Amino acid sequence: MSKDAKTRGYRPEAGGAKVVRLGMVGLGTVGTGTAKVLQEHRQEIERRLGCKLELKVVCSRTIQQRDLSWLRGRVETTSDWKNVVNDPDVDAVIELVGELKTARAIAFAAIAAGKHLVTANKQLVAEYGIELAERSRAKGVKLGIEACVAGGTPILHAIRAGLAGESFAAVYGILNGTTNYILTEMEQHGTSFADALAKAQELGYAEPDPTFDVEGFDARYKIAILAMVCFGQTVRVRDIPAEGITRIEQVDFAYAHRLARTIRLIAAARKLQGDRLEITVQPTMIPQSSQLAGIRGSTNGILLVGNKGGTTTLTGRGAGGEPTGVAVLSDVVEIARAMAGGGVGSTPLGYSEWHAAKRTSTEENIVTSYLRLVVRDRPGILARVCNILARHRINIDSVLQEPGMPKNHLPFVMTLEPVEERAVRKAVAEIARLPFLVQKPLLLPFASLP
Numbered sequence: 001m002s003k004d005a006k007t008r009g010y011r012p013e014a015g016g017a018k019v020v021r022l023g024m025v026g027l028g029t030v031g032t033g034t035a036k037v038l039q040e041h042r043q044e045i046e047r048r049l050g051c052k053l054e055l056k057v058v059c060s061r062t063i064q065q066r067d068l069s070w071l072r073g074r075v076e077t078t079s080d081w082k083n084v085v086n087d088p089d090v091d092a093v094i095e096l097v098g099e100l101k102t103a104r105a106i107a108f109a110a111i112a113a114g115k116h117l118v119t120a121n122k123q124l125v126a127e128y129g130i131e132l133a134e135r136s137r138a139k140g141v142k143l144g145i146e147a148c149v150a151g152g153t154p155i156l157h158a159i160r161a162g163l164a165g166e167s168f169a170a171v172y173g174i175l176n177g178t179t180n181y182i183l184t185e186m187e188q189h190g191t192s193f194a195d196a197l198a199k200a201q202e203l204g205y206a207e208p209d210p211t212f213d214v215e216g217f218d219a220r221y222k223i224a225i226l227a228m229v230c231f232g233q234t235v236r237v238r239d240i241p242a243e244g245i246t247r248i249e250q251v252d253f254a255y256a257h258r259l260a261r262t263i264r265l266i267a268a269a270r271k272l273q274g275d276r277l278e279i280t281v282q283p284t285m286i287p288q289s290s291q292l293a294g295i296r297g298s299t300n301g302i303l304l305v306g307n308k309g310g311t312t313t314l315t316g317r318g319a320g321g322e323p324t325g326v327a328v329l330s331d332v333v334e335i336a337r338a339m340a341g342g343g344v345g346s347t348p349l350g351y352s353e354w355h356a357a358k359r360t361s362t363e364e365n366i367v368t369s370y371l372r373l374v375v376r377d378r379p380g381i382l383a384r385v386c387n388i389l390a391r392h393r394i395n396i397d398s399v400l401q402e403p404g405m406p407k408n409h410l411p412f413v414m415t416l417e418p419v420e421e422r423a424v425r426k427a428v429a430e431i432a433r434l435p436f437l438v439q440k441p442l443l444l445p446f447a448s449l450p
């Protein structure tokens with residue numbers, strides 16, 4: 001433990017009250033939400049802690065153009081994050097910067113300076129979480145990452161503390177509020193993907209460029225973190241296959257309902273035989289009776305499947321400045337309590353040591369599939385498709401066709417019996433070359449979630 005970390009503790013202010021001083025870098029949606037929650041809940045938080053929390057300094061590159069009249073008390077401002085990290089009176093740095101390179105520089109510098117660190121940057125933790133944990137442990141400071149996975153839903157604390165005695169078999173999550181809002185709008189109101197996305201942007205759920213959300217990249221970072229915390233296995237984010245929701249159409253929900261299913265973007269990590277790990281992000285057909293099927297709008301939901309304690313479900317608001325600010329401040333409170341107890345021992349990623357995941361190829365998986373084709377109707381279509389499936393030894397469970405669809409843009413669905421995923425993908429690639437197809441086939445897996 002560093003000399004700085006050993007000597008840092010509560011600082012007395014006038015009158016003898018104890019105070020923890022905070023420096024915040026980043027004043028966007030989450031930073032503003034965090035500061036407002038701290039102001040509004042300060043008395044309640046301080047009653048729980050028995051000390052005061054003081055927002056000493058805030059940093060933003062555009063601080064001179066910001067209206068900060070809503071900030072109460074004497075809060076210093078700066079446009080240079082180094083002034084926050086190097087401030088000798090700051091006990092904990094709250095890093096809320098979106099850009100990965102800058103966030104990494106701030107985080108490493110704060111730890112090196114002997115400051116406790118709280119971050120909400122999922123990319124930072126997914127890519128550099130192990131290094132951050134090891135550096136903070138070596139320096140004797142605490143690392144808070146609760147806001148990185150599910151906003152205001154305390155999933156990481158539940159795993160690390162409430163379920164620390166469990167051995168997990170799997171974790172399944174709806175981890176992106178934007179995509180879940182879009183899918184439930186399509187399902188409940190018959191809205192097109194484009195219209196649902198436009199509404200999500202209008203409400204502030206989706207960015208002007210929604211690629212990071214709708215292509216599954218946001219959920220990929222989050223499931224990488226959950227894999228580390230649940231299984232103690234490190235996964236390279238770029239190795240996680242991710243498929244987004246841009247090809248889902250309203251008609252897919254009509255077929256899903258006929259099958260007593262619905263569609264959600266599911267991020268999943270499962271431990272298989274031999275301690276191998278399967279990890280994916282993809283739109284999935286799940287039972288309407290599943291707990292995750294009831295997660296609607298911008299809400300997040302996570303299923304933790306334990307070997308002894310069964311299934312634990314957590315749901316809550318996964319995005320937005322103030323819900324995420326609550327998670328940020330929960331880390332601040334934990335840091336303050338550790339300071340009060342004279343120690344900062346922590347396992348922010350659930351383990352004190354990790355090993356590289358033994359990944360399984362998704363192509364080895366046995367899957368049951370939903371295959372939607374859109375064709376220009378003509379005789380012999382079904383025969384040609386069935387012939388290809390038969391050559392790949394794939395059995396058909398059912399064929400569905402919604403009535404009243406136009407003949408020049410006719411969707412129909414096949415559900416396929418369990419078979420190796422590699423066989424399905426090879427067959428679908430061959431089907432995609434058939435001349436009567438109007439668009440690329442859509443292939444979705446079925447998952448029997450509790």
